[in-house]
Amino acid sequence: MKGIVFTEFLEMVESTFGLETVDYIVENSDLKSEGVYTSVGTYDFIEMVNLITKLSEKVNIPVNNLIYEYGKYFFNVLTNSYPEIFKLYNSPLNLLSSIESHIHVHVRKIYPEAELPTFEVLEETDSNMKMIYKSERAMYMFALALIEKTFEHYHDKATVSYEKLNEEGTKVKFEIEKVV
Structure with a gap:
């Protein structure tokens, strides 16, 4: 890490x-x-x-609450350190859908040995998204915080729910519904 x-x-x-x-x-x-x-x-x-x-x-x-709070904290680190990334996208859903194809590609250029989670987008519309988070580290609460803070950053609101697809939390399905 x-x-x-x-x-x-x-x-x-x-x-x-x-x-x-x-x-x-x-x-x-x-x-x-x-x-x-x-x-x-x-x-x-x-x-x-x-x-x-x-x-x-x-x-x-509880550990998961601390991980969630750390995710919220770390989002501010990302926006302060890499503001240009957030300027590339006009909506939180656009940013979230580009994690694998753009953001993680750039992270791997900077940190080739980084072990990143994967985010597989299952469905995406203008107002909702379903994605699968996979990571052996099971830090899905960190991911949840980053997702929620992404919406806050773009001055949008969303309902975000998740379902652990295995007991360990290494595979989690997120459902994101933009509040209109």
């Missing part, structure tokens, strides 16, 4: 829960990196699992 995901996670934890909480989760997690991350480095996903789990225990918030 790319280091930017770790560095921004720790930034979110610090701004939300304080530096003492960051120190606690780093010191009490089994981290091969010892909690030292660079945004361009690559780290084992299990370290993120350890950090989120320790944070959940420390602040008494």
Whole structure:
């Protein structure tokens, strides 16, 4: 997993829960990196699992809720770091439908070793979309937050529902209905 995901996670934890909480989760997690991350480095996903789990225990918030909140936080990182991408699209559905064909293509150019989820668009109209999220990391709540924030960014509203297609959450169907 790319280091930017770790560095921004720790930034979110610090701004939300304080530096003492960051120190606690780093010191009490089994981290091969010892909690030292660079945004361009690559780290084992299990370290993120350890950090989120320790944070959940420390602040008494379920892991999936923390992943969702981190997704919302990370969306702002994306819009601030890559505003040109969001200018290329005139609607949230256009952006979401281009994740595989455009956005992930560019991410792989910058980070060739990045392990990205896949998004398969099953149906798309002007007002709705059905897509399948697949990732061994099962961070579908992160994806949900990014989808919702995409609509917010374009000043649109949508109802987003999801169905886990397997117990682990590595395959999830999202249904997005634009609110008119």
